[in-house]
Amino acid sequence: xxxxxxxxxxxxxxxxxxxxxxxxxxxxxxxxxxxxxxxxxxxxxxxxxxxxxxxxxxxxxxxxxxxxxxxxxxxxxxxxxxxxxxxxxxxxxxxxxxxxxxxxxxxxxxxxxxxxxxxxxxxxxxxxxxxxxxxxxxxxxxxxxxxxxxxxxxxxxxxxxxxxxxxxxxxxxxxxxxxxxxxxxxxxxxxxxxxxxxxxxxxx
Numbered sequence: 001x002x003x004x005x006x007x008x009x010x011x012x013x014x015x016x017x018x019x020x021x022x023x024x025x026x027x028x029x030x031x032x033x034x035x036x037x038x039x040x041x042x043x044x045x046x047x048x049x050x051x052x053x054x055x056x057x058x059x060x061x062x063x064x065x066x067x068x069x070x071x072x073x074x075x076x077x078x079x080x081x082x083x084x085x086x087x088x089x090x091x092x093x094x095x096x097x098x099x100x101x102x103x104x105x106x107x108x109x110x111x112x113x114x115x116x117x118x119x120x121x122x123x124x125x126x127x128x129x130x131x132x133x134x135x136x137x138x139x140x141x142x143x144x145x146x147x148x149x150x151x152x153x154x155x156x157x158x159x160x161x162x163x164x165x166x167x168x169x170x171x172x173x174x175x176x177x178x179x180x181x182x183x184x185x186x187x188x189x190x191x192x193x194x195x196x197x198x199x200x201x202x203x204x
Contacts, residue, residue: 045074
């Protein structure tokens with residue numbers, strides 16, 4: 001019986017969850033696996049994903065923490081932990097977790113974005129600006145990074161960061177290929193920062 005449980009929880013997350021009838025059954029089996037082997041990092045991780053899916057961030061954080069304690073190189077657990085910490089306004093802790101992910105996998109776009117957003121929430125806007133510029137170099141195809149950068153440039157209260165013209169230039173380049181609500185909202189922010197309020201309203 002234990003071997004069957006272990007076979008399930010060492011598969012990829014989606015396959016493990018789909019192999020079980022429902023989340024309650026999954027949790028029951030995962031808890032049994034952890035009872036038999038408390039150091040089973042993957043079991044803690046998958047349990048955390050089920051708690052997260054149910055909106056139970058506190059329990060998810062506890063399980064992700066256990067997962068990375070038992071397997072410090074489990075990058076996906078560090079990432080999910082960082083996201084959950086950021087959602088619950090524990091920004092310093094989330095920042096540390098994002099940085100650990102990037103130590104393990106520098107090309108992980110989600111971690112680079114999360115790191116920058118944690119810095120924004122900590123009002124460390126100059127660092128966030130630098131991280132977003134670096135991220136754009138790593139991931140030029142990702143729309144999220146230039147959008148976040150443009151919004152930071154348009155809205156930051158830090159005069160050494162705020163630059164409405166650069167924000168406008170960034171968004172103008174994006175509008176050539178992307179006609180989305182997020183791009184339009186960012187254009188409105190940049191135009192408003194430049195004092196072009198009538199044009200800004202037209203983009204909202």
